[in-house]
Amino acid sequence: MKNPFLLLLFFLSCSLNANMAQPYIEGSLSGTPFISKYAAINHEKISITTDADFQTAFFDIEYHITCDKDGHQIPLLFYAIDFKKEFSVWVDDIPIYLLPLPFDYKGSKNNAFSDFTYLYESDKELVLSETDNSSFGIRTEDLKFFKADLSKGNHIIKVQYTANAWNYYSSWVQKDTFKYALSPANYWKSYGTLEIWLNNTKNKKPITTNFGEPNSTANQQLYWKFTKIPVNMMEIYFEPEIPNTAQILIDINPFRLMLILGAIIMIIHILAIRYYRKKHFRPRFSWVVITGSIIFPFIILFSYMVFYWIIDWIIGENATQRHGYIFLIIAFYPVVLIIYWILMWLVDYTTKKQMKKSNI
Template sequence: MKFLLGVIFALSFICCRANMAKPYNEGSEHSLLLFGKEVSVNKEFIKINVIKDTSALSEHFYLAHYLISYELNAAQNQLLPLLFIAIDLENKPVIKLNGKVIQIEDLKKKYAKDSLGQYSFIKPYRNDEVNIFYKKDESKTVSISNLVYFNANVIAGKNVITVEYNASLGNNNFGFVRNFDLEYALFPSKYWKSFGPIHIELNIPKELGMKSSSIGNPEVNDQKYSWVLNQVPEEDLKISLGPNLPFLAKILIAISPFGIAILFTLGTIFIHYKKVKNHRKSLKTSYNWALAIGIFLVPVLFYTVYFSSFSLIDWILGDISLDKHGYVFLFIFTLPVFWIIYGLFSWAVDISLKSKFKPKAELIV
């Protein structure tokens, strides 16, 4: 039995994932501001509003609107060069210093003049790419065109810099429902002169729920999730979101179509065994049709329940069903293997039962 289930599981794992289409859409990559040691960051507030994307031409379903503010303290008036990673943002960031808009500069021209040399954690790589080191031996290669660069004329004392933009969320193309991943790089804070608390606030639509978070459990107030980070976490911010599911759909998805089919098949195998055993126990000499019928039906019923489970779960989910499950139909090609293995297994069981219940020889006096 263990061997049979192992073979079925291995074959289903391979076949159910046989998919040549792209299974996942990457979201935007972006980060905190990269500061040098010239200023102290007293505190930071990251407000993220997940909103529906109403653009007819957009491939996205939701956007994350970021409004990030930094309260920093400078020892003197100075021109402070700042930058952050901004890969595949949905719009040009709006940056303000103490309420006034700051223009984003052409980093390629600046880079040609080696203006990034002051950042010890940014090193030239090749062509227009640089390596940003967030650990001694670990770095991220980024194109110059994916860095937002600007100069801030900070004043002595308190300053507030705000950065506002829209970012896309990562999402899957296959499965029962479309889930979303919100990612944000926190590693630049490791290079700040000082580290104040980071306040994070996430607001999501009512039809969505938070599935997991890399920064621990938040305080929850309706659809608002809040965190306060008093130290730099080991991981960057990653939050998974998904649609709120009907209770029955949650249970069936947790079991999975394969699990549902296995549970049903175990029941049919038990019934098959009882029928075969009863035939041998009754000492009938006729052909054991229960054995043959079961060998044919049990694998067929397994596949019938397996494929039907997908349709059942999609039906329960209704409009939120993604209704895309990869090339699961390839699973049907394992049916002959299932027939052979289950047939040999059933035949061996029948031989054992036949030997156990064979008629006892009468004692001749």
């Protein structure tokens, strides 16, 4: 294929991921706070309750901290974006208000934020989690803080908010997930224990996590306990199961299904051409060749889209129905028509010659 434009159209039409829109909708992202050098988190308890549709989840989190000194200080920096309902914080059962970082938070080394220089002393974006396929970084400007007159000793900081799920559409079915970053704990001077309680009784969907098997489970209520960070980005997700019939078709691939159908149509068309010529070997042109060469290439190319629709129909309401620019395959109709017509003409021509010889 010498035309680079047609080559580009081919790759666009055959790619499942070719989609102008972002293949996911961002949800809430929060995580374990960054902590002052004068404080230590001894225990973190995360309680998560998912809603009936698995589109929002209520987070109730407790941080048991120990302060090494008395005084007015900034013990924690929070990162939380795009949450559905207010991000509320209590210190020893007293509600407090979070503030955005001031414009001059970098200041001198002796300012209130000198314990957090590791967050802004590098020009690189701070990465919460990174995989082969994606990474999640933060802007320090999105961090929030509170000042508190904390006494030396133990304190409990409580956080509550309602998070939105992340919705992914890059696959055949929609995948919904809730995220919580544990990676800020990598900056702590010590790490205590972590408890995770997950209540999934409202929706009763079979969920999956990326932080291992629970210590206990009963009636969609799960519990984990860790003494080290299990993952940088904690994920709880639900991905509907694809019906077996649909999975078989997906494994074959709509493009291969189109080729299989095309081969069947071509065989039937060749048989029809030969049958016609055996009966009518004198006419110069065969209407069977002409009609079939116009109609069948379009049917073959159009079937590529139809196979996507069939698979989506079998999957049902859980199908994402997002397959990119599959309609661009029709742009190849003129090219396929010419090639197909030449092949069928050759079949007709050789058959006609054979019939003439046999009737001499």
